[in-house]
Amino acid sequence: MAKKSSIEKNNRRRKMVKLAAGRRARLKAIARDKDKPMEDRFAAALKLAELPRNSSATRIRNRCEVTGRPRGFYRKLKMSRVALRELGSKGLIPGLVKSSW
Known part of the structure; x- marks a missing residue:
């Protein structure tokens, strides 16, 4: 049996990913869009970096x-x-x- 704290930490991450999924997707779309001005893309990347680390799906x-x-x-x-x-x-x-056998 795994430590209870590890299991709970992972569950908190799942909830946080679900909450921030929409905002994270919008910011990523802006940051990747080559048609947008460089300033807007850079601002989106900075806002994305300000989001909590545990709101990223790769942390699960x-x-x-x-x-x-x-x-x-x-x-x-x-x-x-x-x-x-x-x-x-x-x-x-x-x-x-x-x-x-």
Whole structure:
């Protein structure tokens, strides 16, 4: 089980990304637009830099929904390989059959 603080920090980041997504997208569009004057593009880049770091989507870490483990993560199931193996062995994941010989 991962530290509770790490899991909560990641959840706060998810919320912050959701809140700032629209504003961040508008500023990025202005900063990348080659037709706009250089001053406007530079001002947009400065405003983008003033936003909190945790409002960037790249700061989010994929974590297991069951254990909070950050490594060995399956996006489709939103869980780690360890949790997947445990739940699969117990027959709690529909359509998953653990092989044994």
